[in-house]
Amino acid sequence: MSTLAWVAVILIAITSIGLLLAHDWRWLIIFLSAQYFGMLILTLQHWPVGMASVKVVAGWMSAAILGMTRSGLAREDKTEKQSILPRGRLFRLFAAGIVLLIVATATPRIDAVMADAGFAVTTGSLLLAGMGLLHLGVTDHILRVTIGLMTVLSGFEILYATVEGSILVAALLAVINLGLALVGSYLLIASNAEEGEPA
Amino acid sequence: MTAPTIWIITPAFAAILLFPIHNQRALSIIGGTFTVLLALLAQFVPIEEAFEIGAASFKIDSSLGVLGRFLQIQPAEGSMLVIIYAASALWFFGAEASRTATRIVPFGLLITALLVASIAVEPFLFAALFIELAILLAIPLLTSIYKTPGRGVVRFLVYQTLAMPFILFSGWLLAGVEASPGDIALATQSASMLGFGFAFLLAIFPFYNWIPMLMEEASPFVVGFLLWILPTITIIFGAGFLDRYSWLRSSPQLATTLQYTGLLMIVSGGLWAATQRHLGRIMAYSAIAETGFSILALSLDSRLGVPILFLLIPARALGLAVWSLSLTVIKDHAETLHFSVTRGLLRNFPFASAGIVLASLSASAFPLLAGFPARLALWENLSRVSLTASFWLGIGIIGLLTSSLRTMAVLSMADEYSGWELREDWLQGIMLGLGMIGLLVLGLFPQFIQYFLSDLPAMFEHLGH
Numbered sequence: 001m002s003t004l005a006w007v008a009v010i011l012i013a014i015t016s017i018g019l020l021l022a023h024d025w026r027w028l029i030i031f032l033s034a035q036y037f038g039m040l041i042l043t044l045q046h047w048p049v050g051m052a053s054v055k056v057v058a059g060w061m062s063a064a065i066l067g068m069t070r071s072g073l074a075r076e077d078k079t080e081k082q083s084i085l086p087r088g089r090l091f092r093l094f095a096a097g098i099v100l101l102i103v104a105t106a107t108p109r110i111d112a113v114m115a116d117a118g119f120a121v122t123t124g125s126l127l128l129a130g131m132g133l134l135h136l137g138v139t140d141h142i143l144r145v146t147i148g149l150m151t152v153l154s155g156f157e158i159l160y161a162t163v164e165g166s167i168l169v170a171a172l173l174a175v176i177n178l179g180l181a182l183v184g185s186y187l188l189i190a191s192n193a194e195e196g197e198p199a
Numbered sequence: 200m201t202a203p204t205i206w207i208i209t210p211a212f213a214a215i216l217l218f219p220i221h222n223q224r225a226l227s228i229i230g231g232t233f234t235v236l237l238a239l240l241a242q243f244v245p246i247e248e249a250f251e252i253g254a255a256s257f258k259i260d261s262s263l264g265v266l267g268r269f270l271q272i273q274p275a276e277g278s279m280l281v282i283i284y285a286a287s288a289l290w291f292f293g294a295e296a297s298r299t300a301t302r303i304v305p306f307g308l309l310i311t312a313l314l315v316a317s318i319a320v321e322p323f324l325f326a327a328l329f330i331e332l333a334i335l336l337a338i339p340l341l342t343s344i345y346k347t348p349g350r351g352v353v354r355f356l357v358y359q360t361l362a363m364p365f366i367l368f369s370g371w372l373l374a375g376v377e378a379s380p381g382d383i384a385l386a387t388q389s390a391s392m393l394g395f396g397f398a399f400l401l402a403i404f405p406f407y408n409w410i411p412m413l414m415e416e417a418s419p420f421v422v423g424f425l426l427w428i429l430p431t432i433t434i435i436f437g438a439g440f441l442d443r444y445s446w447l448r449s450s451p452q453l454a455t456t457l458q459y460t461g462l463l464m465i466v467s468g469g470l471w472a473a474t475q476r477h478l479g480r481i482m483a484y485s486a487i488a489e490t491g492f493s494i495l496a497l498s499l500d501s502r503l504g505v506p507i508l509f510l511l512i513p514a515r516a517l518g519l520a521v522w523s524l525s526l527t528v529i530k531d532h533a534e535t536l537h538f539s540v541t542r543g544l545l546r547n548f549p550f551a552s553a554g555i556v557l558a559s560l561s562a563s564a565f566p567l568l569a570g571f572p573a574r575l576a577l578w579e580n581l582s583r584v585s586l587t588a589s590f591w592l593g594i595g596i597i598g599l600l601t602s603s604l605r606t607m608a609v610l611s612m613a614d615e616y617s618g619w620e621l622r623e624d625w626l627q628g629i630m631l632g633l634g635m636i637g638l639l640v641l642g643l644f645p646q647f648i649q650y651f652l653s654d655l656p657a658m659f660e661h662l663g664h
Contacts, residue, residue, distance in 0.1 A: 113372075113388065129364075136357055145353055149360050156364035163371050168266040172328040176363075179335040183356065190344045 005120035008041035012124045016131035017096045019147060020138075021089050029067040032147055033060055035128070035154065042124045042158045046117075051170055055157060058174035062150060062181035069185035070143060073192050092138065099130040117162040128155030142191050146184025150177060202246050202272035203263040206237060206280055207316045214308035223300040230291035230304035234284045234311070241280035242651075246272060262321075269321040275657035276318065279435070282651060283428075286516035287311045290424045293520060293634075296627040297420035297527040306340040307424055314432040323443065324370030326436045327363045330400065330429075334359040337425055341417045351412025358399045358406050359429075365396030373444050380446055390447070393440065394456070400433045401494070404463050407487050414479035419530060423523025426486040427516050434493045434508065435658075441497070442659040448501070457498035458584075462591045464491025469598025473605070478529070478536040478555065481602045482522050485562045488599055489515050495592070496577055501662040503580045507573055509655045513648050514569040514641055518558045521634035525554030528627050543613030547622045550631040552610040557635050559606055561642070563599035569641035 015035040022028050036059030043052040103126045111122040132151030135144060157173055213233055220226050244250070249258045262271040272280070290307060294300035310333045317329035338356060342348045372389030376382065399406055413422050441448045468488030475481045489511070496508040526536060528551040533540050545552040557568065564574035574596070582589035623631075641648060656664065 113385070140350060140353060142348070142353065145357060149357060152361065153364065156368075160364070160367060160371075164367075166266075166268060166325075168268040169325065169328065171266055172325070172332070176328065176331050176335065179332060180360070183335050183338045186339055186344060187342070187348050187352070187356075190342055190346060190348050193345050193347065 002118075002120060004041055005045055005118065005124070008038040009120050009124040009127065011035075011038040012042075012127055013100070016128060016151060017093070019151065020092050020096055020131065020135055025070045025143060026067075028143065028147060029063050029070070032066070032150065033063045035151065036060055036063065038124065039128070039154050039158055042121050043161045045121050046162045047165065051165070051167070052161075054170050054174050055161075055177075058177045059150075059154070062177050065178070065181040065185055066143065066146060066188075069188050073188065095134055095138070096131065099134050100127070103127050103130050114159065114162060117159065121158060121162060125155045125159035128152070128158065130155075142184060142187045146180060146187075149180055153177065153180070200257070201260040201263040203270035203316070203319055205240060205259065206272060206284075207270060207312050207319065208263075210234075210237060210308050210315075211312040214305045214312065217305040217308065221301055223295045223298060226300040226304040227291060227293075227295035230294065230300070230308060231288045234288040234291055234308070238281045238284035238288065241277045241284065246274040246277060248274070268325065270316060270319040271321050272315075272319050273658070275654060278651050278654045279318065279658060280315065282512060282516075283311060283315060283431075286427065286513070286520075289516060289520040289634075290420070290427075293420070293524045293630050296624075296630045297418070297524050298531065299418050299420050299527070302340050303421055303424060306336055310336050310340070310425075311428065314428060317432060318435060322370075323436075323439050324367060326439075327366040327370075327396070327400075330433065330436070331360060331363045333429070337429075340421055341413065341425070349412060349416035351409045351414075351416045354409035355413060358402070358409060362396045362399035365392050365399065369393035369396055373440070373447070376446060377444060386446070390450075390453070397433070397437055401430055401437070401490055402487065403460055403490075403494075404467055404487075407464075410487060411475075411477075411480040411483040414483040415477065415536075419479055419482065419523045419526035419536075421523075423482070423519045423526075426483075426523075427519045430486075430490045430493065431512055431515070434490075434497070438497060438505070438508070438659065438662055441501070442662045445661070448661060454498050457494055458588055461491045461493075461495030461498060462588060462595070464488060464494065465595030466491075466591055466598070469595035469602075471598075472602035473598040475602065476538040478526055478538075478541055478606060481559065481606060482519075482526060485522075485559065485599055485602070486519065488595055489519075489562060491595070492574065492577060495581065496573075499577075499580050499584065502664065503576075505656050505659070505662050506652070507576050507580070509652045510573040510576065510645070510648070511570075513652075514561065514573055517569055517634065517637050517641060518561045521554045521631065521638060522558035522562075524627075524634065525551040525558065525631060528623055528631070529555075532622060538609045542609055543611070543617065545610045546613045546617055546619045549619075549621065550623050550628045550635075554631045554635055555610065556603065556607045557638050559603040560600075561638050563603050564596050565600070565603070567639065567642045569638045571642050572645035 012035060015031040018031040019028060036056050040052055040056035043055055107123050107126055111117060111119055114122055129152050132148050135148035246259050247261050249256055261273055262269045291304050294303045313329050313333040317326035320326055342352050369389050369392035372392060376386045376389050402410055447453055465488045468484045468491060472481050472484035493508055493511055496504045529548055530536055561568035561570040564571055578589055578592055581592060
């Protein structure tokens with residue numbers, strides 16, 4: 001189980017860095033979906049399959065909502081080009097490296113606070129939260145902001161699952177994830193709409 | 200029948216049923232009347248007590264089980280429901296005059312129901328989840344699908360969403376601190392988490408830059424509604440933390456932190472408001488200072504601070520309703536709310552201009568207006584704790600007052616030979632007129648509102664007693 005958890009951490013590291021570097025929206029959706037699979041494996045360390053699968057189903061549905069919305073928009077999203085502030089991939093890779101370093105440093109201390117969360121679970125959780133925050137820091141494009149928020153929340157949900165097993169919380173967090181995807185889609189459509197409300 | 204069914208589930212269903220209606224007047228009347236009815240029910244129908252209507256006997260249970268947890272509305276929370284639904288009615292009745300009824304009534308009712316659920320949910324820290332759901336619903340309320348969203352909306356979404364993880368984790372850590380009170384490191388970590396969560400949620404400096412942005416991008420009336428309901432519920436939620444955790448309540452560092460934070464918001468809000476040249480941004484900074492007043496009230500001895508905190512709520516609701524409706528009326532006719540465009544508009548929009556000036560003066564603690572009694576009580580009690588703090592409070596208030604006087608000067612600065620031409624319709628005039636009378640009545644007779652406020656501290660087990 002522990003080896004599987006570390007595999008999930010590696011998967012999460014690849015997908016979260018991929019989300020930061022990818023330009024094509026299709027890759028963003030693929031990385032996001034894969035990230036939710038990694039999240040499922042880490043959540044399984046503390047939750048039964050039935051409850052943990054709620055997270056991955058909600059996550060995949062959210063990714064599908066975003067993907068379908070984006071696929072319905074014009075080939076070139078109006079706001080996409082100028083959205084990532086520091087544009088170089090090398091810069092973002094360097095920033096991701098710093099996040100990895102911070103996660104590696106902070107994990108032992110946070111794992112000590114989280115009692116029996118497990119080193120892999122804490123690492124995966126912090127990695128997602130850190131990469132999500134980095135993503136939010138370097139972009140103001142709606143699709144990327146939504147994915148950044150979903151990444152931060154995924155990191156939080158993994159760690160919170162180790163201390164809270166309430167069905168109500170699991171349900172509300174799933175609703176929040178879906179709501180976030182719907183709001184992201186709404187803003188994505190709005191940001192590509194022609195100005196002016198129809199009569 | 201249970202209390203959460205009446206005050207949470209019914210309004211949520213009603214809100215969903217209102218979405219297909221597109222008639223502004225019908226929505227405004229239905230939404231306003233429905234929330235007034237809910238407020239009246241909260242005032243007159245007892246919870247957990249049997250009462251008779253004719254031959255039939257009824258009892259409203261306080262709790263409703265949901266997925267293994269509870270939504271629980273205690274009898275002492277009835278007055279809070281009265282204030283929440285009555286204030287929502289202000290916005291819903293004003294919605295037709297602001298021409299935003301199709302969005303604010305259904306979304307606003309749903310948001311109100313979710314925020315009431317956040318007060319009612321047990322364990323109480325799950326409130327953060329309901330608040331987040333309300334935030335998500337606020338996005339389509341703030342921006343149209345036919346208009347490119349501005350940066351303010353995106354920042355609002357990001358900052359408010361980031362609050363939830365911090366608050367949920369702090370709740371778990373706080374429980375750990377209660378179990379081992381000697382663990383200073385754990386106490387510091389949990390307090391920091393809590394601080395970050397509320398800094399995001401209450402838009403505490405420096406996380407408040409989305410408020411002025413939103414005031415420029417979105418309908419002022421809609422933003423005004425959110426600037427009333429979100430901080431009010433969040434402050435009550437925050438007070439709940441103080442009530443539950445005795446070590447947090449008795450911590451002298453927390454009182455100092457709350458005092459500094461409140462003052463920082465009042466001073467920065469006041470000074471920024473004084474230097475703005477946009478009527479919407481002035482309201483935004485004033486709302487930031489208003490949240491500062493509430494935080495400052497929480498820093499006082501709870502027997503004094505909690506009643507002041509509750510006294511601030513109705514004045515804030517009425518002031519923001521009048522202010523935001525006035526700005527919406529002007530924005531409908533003017534290109535922007537910038538000083539250069541709104542100069543001399545008093546002669547075309549006398550009610551809206553007077554509304555802006557009176558609401559702004561009320562927020563600046565001007566005597567005989569709604570905001571004055573609570574601010575005076577706050578200032579007086581703060582001066583007993585710290586003269587330096589009361590000096591800084593004075594600086595903030597001077598900043599707010601300066602912004603009011605500048606607003607008044609700009610709105611009345613018409614060309615010498617321009618005539619008076621009333622461009623508001625009768626409904627806008629009546630709504631704004633009633634609102635301004637309300638601001639004067641609350642200022643002249645603050646004891647009138649005490650009837651609803653006196654029982655509110657009973658919501659808390661330890662605070663305010």
